[in-house]
């Protein structure tokens with residue numbers, strides 16, 4: 153079978169790998185000049201490794217990703233540290249890694265902390281077949297009810313508001329459950345970064361006879377040249393390429409809003425955060441939602457001794473920050489960064505000390521009862537299949553699930569074609 157895969161992110165590359173290994177003729181088309189999609193790398197000349205443009209790690213239960221790493225003979229090079237997660241609230245950074253940290257969290261009463269520990273433990277042990285039923289509730293309602301109003305206001309509402317902005321109160325509880333369920337204290341990273349894994353996948357695809365075309369957008373005529381087409385980009389682009397889609401199908405796809413990721417990477421000689429890898433900003437007066445310090449997770453020696461810190465945001469497509477230059481954005485963030493670390497001299501940083509990265513359509517919004525509107529692989533166009541992160545649910549979209557999705561769509565095509 154001759155298959156075109158559109159998109160060289162993890163979904164596209166894993167579906168191409170699956171099909172190429174089964175001796176199908178696979179051609180991958182990627183509109184950008186580099187592979188990786190949302191996991192594209194950034195590297196300065198004197199760095200040993202590239203870093204992802206947006207912060208990335210695996211959980212130790214991300215079995216599709218870890219098995220792929222093993223399959224490609226890279227498992228010896230996995231790093232599995234236990235970096236710190238904390239919360240910034242009321243001018244104070246508090247650790248939030250373990251049940252002990254929950255019980256010691258200073259901004260809740262003892263009873264609230266106890267209740268918080270019990271509800272978190274309940275969510276952690278709740279099996280998925282029961283948890284999917286939580287999609288009937290909004291996370292706002294459920295969390296308010298079971299954690300209590302104050303805990304919701306201090307711990308969870310700022311996270312939901314920060315990530316989903318105008319859609320925060322509509323996100324369903326099954327998605328939130330999956331975030332808690334999935335977390336592992338240790339996180340994984342591959343020596344050489346995610347780019348190394350992507351390169352290994354590409355090399356395996358080529359070895360199995362597949363082809364990768366970079367800098368190549370496709371149009372609807374592609375259907376004529378291939379037996380099957382798998383589209384792995386955002387649904388909005390899919391609709392532009394195939395304008396004749398029936399209106400009910402278009403409505404279904406357009407009914408899923410997306411946030412863009414906007415991350416400012418600070419490259420500094422001194423540390424901005426002493427030890428935290430992940431710092432949630434639980435104060436919505438701040439113009440960003442988190443600070444993630446890659447080099448409190450992975451040794452700075454791979455990046456010429458520089459400290460790498462992202463100032464993270466998810467924004468709706470009409471947000472004014474999306475039109476700001478990196479200097480304008482840094483100027484907005486600077487006074488708030490200063491509040492978090494008053495001793496760091498942010499005035500000294502110049503335009504070469506930071507880079508701005510946009511991840512388009514990076515986070516779908518999962519409303520209540522999402523499973524009923526989740527798109528399927530089949531589309532109204534014969535032999536054209538859609539496989540993108542709108543289908544990764546209730547788990548939070550991630551490369552692990554992109555790999556699973558790629559395998560699944562490939563398997564689906566082979567099964568339905570009777571090959």
Ligand SMILES: Cc1cc2nc3c(=O)[nH]c(=O)nc-3n(C[C@H](O)[C@H](O)[C@H](O)COP(=O)(O)OP(=O)(O)OC[C@H]3O[C@@H](n4cnc5c(N)ncnc54)[C@H](O)[C@@H]3O)c2cc1C
Pocket residue numbers: 158159160161162163164181182183184187188189190191206207208209210368369370384385386389393413415511514540541549550551552554
């Ligand atoms: C801020 C942020 C943090 C994240 N953190 C993590 C993390 O810690 N761990 C983790 O595992 N995952 C994380 N993720 C999620 C992860 O990056 C994604 O789930 C995954 O990369 C999605 O892969 P994909 O192939 O489905 O989509 P994409 O990576 O979006 O790939 C789609 C590809 O299709 C291409 N394309 C689109 N239209 C066309 C066209 N017309 N012609 C040709 N090509 C086209 C695009 O250029 C792109 O390369 C994070 C994402 C973001 C934004």
